[in-house]
Amino acid sequence: MSAMPDTPPPPRLAPLLRRSWYHLNQAFRRRIQATGLTPDQFTVLRWLLEHPLGMTQRELADLMASDANTITSLLTRMQAAELIERHAHSSDRRCNVLLPTSKGRAIHQRLQPVASALQDTVLASFSLEDRTRFLTQLALVAQACQDIAALQRSSAKKVR
Numbered sequence: 001m002s003a004m005p006d007t008p009p010p011p012r013l014a015p016l017l018r019r020s021w022y023h024l025n026q027a028f029r030r031r032i033q034a035t036g037l038t039p040d041q042f043t044v045l046r047w048l049l050e051h052p053l054g055m056t057q058r059e060l061a062d063l064m065a066s067d068a069n070t071i072t073s074l075l076t077r078m079q080a081a082e083l084i085e086r087h088a089h090s091s092d093r094r095c096n097v098l099l100p101t102s103k104g105r106a107i108h109q110r111l112q113p114v115a116s117a118l119q120d121t122v123l124a125s126f127s128l129e130d131r132t133r134f135l136t137q138l139a140l141v142a143q144a145c146q147d148i149a150a151l152q153r154s155s156a157k158k159v160r
Contacts, residue, residue, distance in 0.1 A: 013141070024122060031114050037107060040064070041078055042115065045100055045108040048084065054097035056089065065146070083107065 028039045047063050048055065055063075061071040075098065078084045083104035089095035100108065123131045 017141075024118070028115065028118055031118065032111055035107060035111065036081075037083075037111065040074055041083065042108065042111055044074065044078060044098075045083065045104050046112075046115075048098055048100045049105065049108055054087070054099045056092075056095045056097060058095070060098060078104070 025039050028042075032039070032042065043064060044060065047060060051059075057068070057071055057075065060075075061068055064071065066074075075084060075086075079086060082101055085099050085101055086096040087099060089097050123134075126134055
């Protein structure tokens, strides 16, 4: 019996995405740890600052691709740290509108260059054209995954 040559396994989407996210998250965590903020808290502040009229917890959970319980816990800690505020929704009493506080805005402003520099470092091996193409294709992958999840949720509701 002849030995098979050692060939690497073919690239697989899920492990590559998981490994990329994990190492990027950890690198960012190390860079901002002195502030006491987590990468997820930074992401919440970024989303809220990109939506100056505020957003609901459900909208935020959808943007962060996270479940409601995780977001609730995260927001509770952020509110206790005075990074965000919750205000009554103008037309839906079941919802609150989330807004960053001045403290939240200030810490985000201080950390945004750190996040941008990390992204630039990670993507430095790409030409500008390839970087744009890669991020566009990655957005298509993210949308396809989101669409699959939505279809599965819809199918599960119909079965009940």
